[in-house]
Amino acid sequence: MRNAREFNFDGLVGPSHNYAGLSFGNVASFNNVRSASNPRQAALQGLAKMRALAARGFAQGLLPPQARPNFRLLRRLGFTGTDADVLARAYRESPVILACAYSASPMWTANAATVSPSADTADGRVHFTAANLNNKLHRAEEHVQATRTLRALFANPDRFVVHDPLPSTPAFGDEGAANHTRFASAHGAAGVEFFVYGRVEFDPSAPAPTKYPARQTLEASQAVARLHGLDAARTVFASQNPAVIDQGVFHNDVIAVGNGNVLFYHDQAFADEAATLEALRRALGVTGTDLRAVRVDTGVVPVADAVASYLFNSQLLSKPDGGMALVVPHECREVATVARYLEQLVASGRSGNGAIDELIEFDLRQSMRNGGGPACLRLRVVLTDEEAAAMHQGVLMTEDLYARLVPWVERHYRDRVEPKDLADPQLAIECAAALEDLERILGLPGLYDLS
Numbered sequence: 290m291r292n293a294r295e296f297n298f299d300g301l302v303g304p305s306h307n308y309a310g311l312s313f314g315n316v317a318s319f320n321n322v323r324s325a326s327n328p329r330q331a332a333l334q335g336l337a338k339m340r341a342l343a344a345r346g347f348a349q350g351l352l353p354p355q356a357r358p359n360f361r362l363l364r365r366l367g368f369t370g371t372d373a374d375v376l377a378r379a380y381r382e383s384p385v386i387l388a389c390a391y392s393a394s395p396m397w398t399a400n401a402a403t404v405s406p407s408a409d410t411a412d413g414r415v416h417f418t419a420a421n422l423n424n425k426l427h428r429a430e431e432h433v434q435a436t437r438t439l440r441a442l443f444a445n446p447d448r449f450v451v452h453d454p455l456p457s458t459p460a461f462g463d464e465g466a467a468n469h470t471r472f473a474s475a476h477g478a479a480g481v482e483f484f485v486y487g488r489v490e491f492d493p494s495a496p497a498p499t500k501y502p503a504r505q506t507l508e509a510s511q512a513v514a515r516l517h518g519l520d521a522a523r524t525v526f527a528s529q530n531p532a533v534i535d536q537g538v539f540h541n542d543v544i545a546v547g548n549g550n551v552l553f554y555h556d557q558a559f560a561d562e563a564a565t566l567e568a569l570r571r572a573l574g575v576t577g578t579d580l581r582a583v584r585v586d587t588g589v590v591p592v593a594d595a596v597a598s599y600l601f602n603s604q605l606l607s608k609p610d611g612g613m614a615l616v617v618p619h620e621c622r623e624v625a626t627v628a629r630y631l632e633q634l635v636a637s638g639r640s641g642n643g644a645i646d647e648l649i650e651f652d653l654r655q656s657m658r659n660g661g662g663p664a665c666l667r668l669r670v671v672l673t674d675e676e677a678a679a680m681h682q683g684v685l686m687t688e689d690l691y692a693r694l695v696p697w698v699e700r701h702y703r704d705r706v707e708p709k710d711l712a713d714p715q716l717a718i719e720c721a722a723a724l725e726d727l728e729r730i731l732g733l734p735g736l737y738d739l740s
């Protein structure tokens with residue numbers, strides 16, 4: 290087994306962070322529509338999380354924001370003239386399209402790609418497939434820059450391969466790592482890759498939600514597994530419970546999280562809980578590991594409380610000195626059932642009876658109000674020491690990088706953005722200036738195709 294670590298690449302929140310209510314089926318995004326956002330605070334909250342986890346010895350990096358507004362999208366949709374003309378006309382005729390072009394949604398890097406570590410793939414390279422995110426207009430073009438960014442960071446073809454996204458059609462709806470978890474006895478050991486989907490394109494009789502959209506299809510998950518060269522005996526596909534999608538669980542990472550041999554999940558997460566656990570046990574058995582299932586019952590935490598608190602949108606991290614920490618948002622303290630549950634969970638972990646023995650809490654309110662918790666904000670990439678050395682180093686979180694990024698945020702970011710501000714041509718100029726500076730800070734000239 291190779292020595293490997295799990296790197297978490299958090300999305301650096303972009304300067305246009307705003308609340309536009311663009312994600313039907315995502316309760317928080319819908320409830321906070323058109324309220325004022327604070328991009329500066331959002332970025333600083335995200336950076337504080339990265340810095341704290343890096344300081345604790347967790348391997349931490351970041352993925353840069355994307356260029357906004359997306360003028361290419363606006364022009365393709367018929368808004369022409371100078372940049373200022375494009376913005377003015379879009380605001381007048383379709384403010385919602387303008388909001389889509391301005392969305393800072395690439396901050397939720399769990400949706401950037403699906404990643405398979407080299408221990409799992411047939412060719413021994415780390416495989417990435419950028420997610421097409423075709424269910425939502427404001428996210429459907431993220432893959433263009435995501436692919437470009439990943440290729441810039443993981444450029445060495447002997448160690449990494451970044452696949453093109455799947456075809457952007459409903460049959461291949463792909464939301465990346467938000468519906469993907471990996472289990473293994475250790476990060477560097479061959480593991481089990483677990484794909485959870487919300488519907489099956491070519492089987493209309495398969496379970497599917499009726500109220501809210503299922504964003505991930507089985508067909509997409511299977512295609513990613515094929516592209517990555519995964520071993521069928523160590524790959525599990527499971528249907529999400531459509532009833533929870535209809536209650537706001539728009540990605541599986543809102544109701545389950547896994548790490549090591551631990552699956553932390555809600556009893557309503559899967560369409561067939563027993564069969565899902567059995568499939569995971571069998572696949573993990575191939576690697577000589579037992580599954581440790583930590584199940585939260587509806588009677589203890591109702592689905593609505595799980596969605597409101599983002600209990601399961603937590604990061605489950607193996608600590609450098611043993612044990613596991615659960616990284617949760619502050620909201621978990623504010624929902625009584627969840628606060629009570631977590632106290633017990635950690636107490637039993639500390640007394641040696643459970644897997645999770647520490648809570649780490651962050652204020653991520655700005656992102657949470659758009660439905661993005663700690664897990665949404667990060668992309669996990671397991672890397673051996675050699676692979677880690679082969680990637681671009683400028684995005685790895687250090688005290689030095691943190692100390693450069695905080696003043697960068699303070700220089701470029703507004704502390705208030707309302708829907709009407711998206712019509713202000715000055716905001717577009719500020720966003721461009723911020724990214725120009727960022728390319729230099731991260732040592733990534735040409736990261737953005739600003740032509």
Ligand SMILES: NCCC[C@H](NC(=O)CCC(=O)O)C(=O)O
Binds near residue numbers: 392394539661
């Ligand atoms: N993994 C968390 C993703 C959250 C994201 N929210 C949004 O895009 C909300 C944007 C807005 O409504 O302004 C989504 O639903 O895909």
